[in-house]
Amino acid sequence: MPSGIIPILRRVRRSKSSAQATRILYTGVELGVFEALKGTDEPQPAGAVAQERALDRQGAYRLMRALASLGLLAEDEKHCFSLTEAGELLLEDHPMSLRGVARLEEGPAHYEVWKYLGNLVREGVPPNGFQREFGHDVFAHLEQDPAYAQRFNEAMTSLSRLESAQVKALLGDKAFEDVEHVCDVGGGHGHLLCTLLEDAPGTRGTVLELSEVVNAQEGHRHEQMGLTDRVDFVVGDFFEGVPSADAYLMKHILHDWSDDECIQILSSIRQAVSEGARLFVCELVIPGPDRSHLSKLFDMHMMLATTGRERTVEEYDELFAKSYQSS
């Protein structure tokens, strides 16, 4: 066997076992293993966690050993377990919690939808995986399944915890200097908008969202951050129209839609804006073939769940040019 094959074999093996790793991580979250270890002063035997969470003793030990092997728990000589720094990120109340992302991405709906990947590559989209499994698209699913909506919104807020700080650093403190009103189009629970407005006391904001997100209220950031006097939530459909504002934010919106649908959304914004308004778009951007990148993997999810896709810089340029020409 040529020696160069070993690292290649290891690489393929790692890709294969990452599917097992996400399933193990998800099961630990769903069964409450991380929560059971929260705030314990001493490492705990698996039996104590099994008793607290009504799990099989042996099953709990084997799962926790696997979680320790992933670096999410630490196992000591006595086979007792504690949370690692990485495992703490899976606690619900951690300020940077990623629990929502884990629960959405490996949860029951996405688990069903991913089985269609081969069909989509063979037959093309539409219909995408959501349409094949549930007969409707992902946003209709949010409306019809409150448990899915809860997972989805928790995951969006989870991701925003990481991204809002990055966007804020990128935009700097002058982005909203002369902006009176900013609208976050499809702004979820308002995490990004509230983070940006925290240090822009002269600016007010509106989150435009679907009724189930606005009416659910749970998790809305303006209440948690004391910004209810400057931030409001309005129900609307960005294909129909958006509130008038002098700046717009769109984070992870365009990637959900086909070029034609994006052009419709951009056209709703154009119809509402005054001269000189600004639009800030935040998306993953697909880099060239020489780089391995999350966006190339996440694009598979976009194919399964939406009519959209992740795009390269050139594809975004082309999309904005087409939108401009169509106005």
Ligand SMILES: C[S@@+](CC[C@H](N)C(=O)[O-])C[C@H]1O[C@@H](n2cnc3c(N)ncnc32)[C@H](O)[C@@H]1O
């Ligand atoms: C991928 S999420 C992004 C949420 C948020 N911008 C973020 O980055 O966390 C897409 C959002 O678009 C909202 N949405 C989908 N269709 C919509 C429509 N027609 N009008 C308004 N909002 C919509 C969804 O409810 C969802 O919150």
